[in-house]
Amino acid sequence: MADFITKKETDYSQWYLDIVLKAELADYSPIKGSMVIRPRGYAIWESMQSHLDTLFKDTGHQNAYFPLLIPEAFIAKEAEHVEGFSPELAVVTHAGGAPLETPYVIRPTSETIIWSMYKKWIQSYRDLPLLINQWANVVRWEKRTRLFLRTSEFLWQEGHTAHESKQEAVEETLRILDIYRRFLEDYLAIPVQQGRKTKLEKFAGAVDTYCVEALMQDGKALQMGTSHFLGQNFAKAFDVRFQTRQKELEYVWATSWGVSTRMIGGLIMTHSDNKGLVVPPRVAPTQVVIVPIVNSENKREVLTEAHKLYDQLSPHYRTVLDDDDTSSPGFKFSEWELRGSCLRIELGPRDIAKASAMLVRRDSGVKTSVPLIHLSKEIQTHLDSMHHDMYHKAKTFVDQHTHRAHSYDEFKQLCAQPISGYIIADWDGSDTVETQIKEDTMATVRVVNSIDPHDTKKPARCIVSGRPATARGIFAKSY
């Protein structure tokens, strides 16, 4: 695998695609805009699923499965929802050899089909809260696609919860946002910005959309997950009312939330380098690769030791022994750097003579000779350090690429930087200014936070209109 990876400084997009394709994470498919997730990529998704599923279940959520196909008329029941999703729908018009009486759309998201079922299942406050999650594929027909980041079909989880009060639903929305943040930081080593979306950027059908955003190495933001407070919008669209504790009829309060295989793209772009993929240890499919250093004389002895080591480590770590005898150690080093094994253990005759092995970290390249008797314990220490170092490296990058703009000129100058990053600016909260900034600079509001009145001596002003500012936005160019 002397496969060439484009340098990220030369062509960031091509660098990303080279890693995805050459590390065999995903491949293009014959279907426009759809990808194939290959075993090395899918293993990262399985690892993400497993951790997230535990976090959801620990907070009382249960999994279920709803149909892939949705009657076209359902989508139209919520006014904003149909406007947002219509342009992206794939439509089934024929089935079983005949035209369908009413067409079905492939789910772009499942609020409508799920709320049509909730109408059957929810009668009383005793049926609430209903906390359901679904792991599924969805289809949104996209014009411009990119492996993992934007594809016409993707895999995700979508939570859909029903509550008896507004407060409880808002709390759920924020609880999930916090789960996403913790997951991204604690498992993917990705620092995030969290906050609310503007009206122009929110989910079609939500009252409020909250999200977690991450900053990629090219200074663009990537939305990693969203959590929506839906108010009573879908309950009204599907007439889902319940008997309250006061024996009155009220519409149910709702949330929905999701993360997708897009996170794999975010993980690659946050951590990888010009040698290839770097994966945080807690979700890495290969945490340890053992590379025996052999020649014809010592081959048997070294391989015996390497197999012993494999047997010792594999119950504790996701371990591979690369004993392929048709390629050189140097070739294997490059190959496993490309594939993103967290640690490499080199084991040769000199190491064996010293009862030690050479341990090499993927993120830093640092080599440490470790006595074999301490190796298993040392590996855990190195994996933990690697997670923390990766997080802090990413956090430092974000801090270095986050700037405050006090005027629109300053804002535009920051946007013109090669790695523009996050730009924090106060604005009057109007759609007009938001749209103007987007048109002028390509930057959008990633999240909105409220203005801390202690943060500034004079009242905040909109950098564009000069009117009193009502919101502090984190702006960025984005994927």
Place this chain on the structure above:
Amino acid sequence: MADFITKKETDYSQWYLDIVLKAELADYSPIKGSMVIRPRGYAIWESMQSHLDTLFKDTGHQNAYFPLLIPEAFIAKEAEHVEGFSPELAVVTHAGGAPLETPYVIRPTSETIIWSMYKKWIQSYRDLPLLINQWANVVRWEKRTRLFLRTSEFLWQEGHTAHESKQEAVEETLRILDIYRRFLEDYLAIPVQQGRKTKLEKFAGAVDTYCVEALMQDGKALQMGTSHFLGQNFAKAFDVRFQTRQKELEYVWATSWGVSTRMIGGLIMTHSDNKGLVVPPRVAPTQVVIVPIVNSENKREVLTEAHKLYDQLSPHYRTVLDDDDTSSPGFKFSEWELRGSCLRIELGPRDIAKASAMLVRRDSGVKTSVPLIHLSKEIQTHLDSMHHDMYHKAKTFVDQHTHRAHSYDEFKQLCAQPISGYIIADWDGSDTVETQIKEDTMATVRVVNSIDPHDTKKPARCIVSGRPATARGIFAKSY
């Protein structure tokens, strides 16, 4: 939940549907022929997935994900495949607001899309074997559907492997068949018949289809899983050749295999009774339910003990504490019998005074008073016994409903029994006889096995044609 369940002796079909709907395993959806899998049903599927996934990975298989949509032309590339699947296809003709240039079908199975990718990935014997599995949804437009057993959309796993020799592919086909048999017996407590399908019953595109079949309590067989030896059919259809060790170009050998959410239907119909669902302990979402027996005087004391017990058991068993104070113990007993909790623990003031609890088995109804200090260990013993007893009860049922037919008259008499079961008969292996038997009796060949020449003194004869028999079939009416 005084919900009425139809007795299975009165109306077997309705008994089955009552359990599925009233135990909240699944529900009808607004989409013709598609079901919603509710949390109690989905939890069984998750448990099945988890065990099967381990069995697949332990034998070297990796998971991946291929597109939902397949270009319509792909299906036509394998002649038998298109003939078999065309009548069941759902077709996407519009997407992104415009008609598609070439329509896509929703995957009914993924051989074609996967082999179109294998063409890119396989060049040499070094790329083989390729052992890939996919967990996915598929759509086959069905005219007559029944929850879990036959639905237009279902969830399944589909394995697709590529090999350098015929022998290796045949071995893989049979290895998987054996994994299915072990899974059904060791986890679902379902005894199975395994063997080959006839030409008329095999998968469209396979050289040989092997399957595992189970006998339901109404005497009908249910196909629980299939494993196909595909020969070089799909390699030829997609022109997938590899360089052999002898540096020649040869078509790749293939297998595919799958089990689906249909197994949940088979599990229900094999084990359940007139009180509701009975689930084998190794896949049961609820292994233990604790029901406190309280009145107003002792409520606090009993609930305290019940919570202690829950804390003690829940790390080891999938445990629920039903402390809802709006329904009576008797009501809860019925409810958890309907829902299929394996064991019920009744804990009242008299039990607490004796430092014991009453343990009740779902399958047999047998009650045992167990000292609290032994309870956790006893539960494991009871769950293990329950698994074995359920398996043997089902096995006895199969044995009692398996008959040998020595003549066609005898065959027809057996078919006319209320619970006809398996009928073993020799036949000449011809399509004509197989078709005649099906038309006369509704019975089909579930599996074919070869005839043991030591089994009979005179040469075997076809029960219909009188010609020399070439095969021994296990016939049954089926779902």
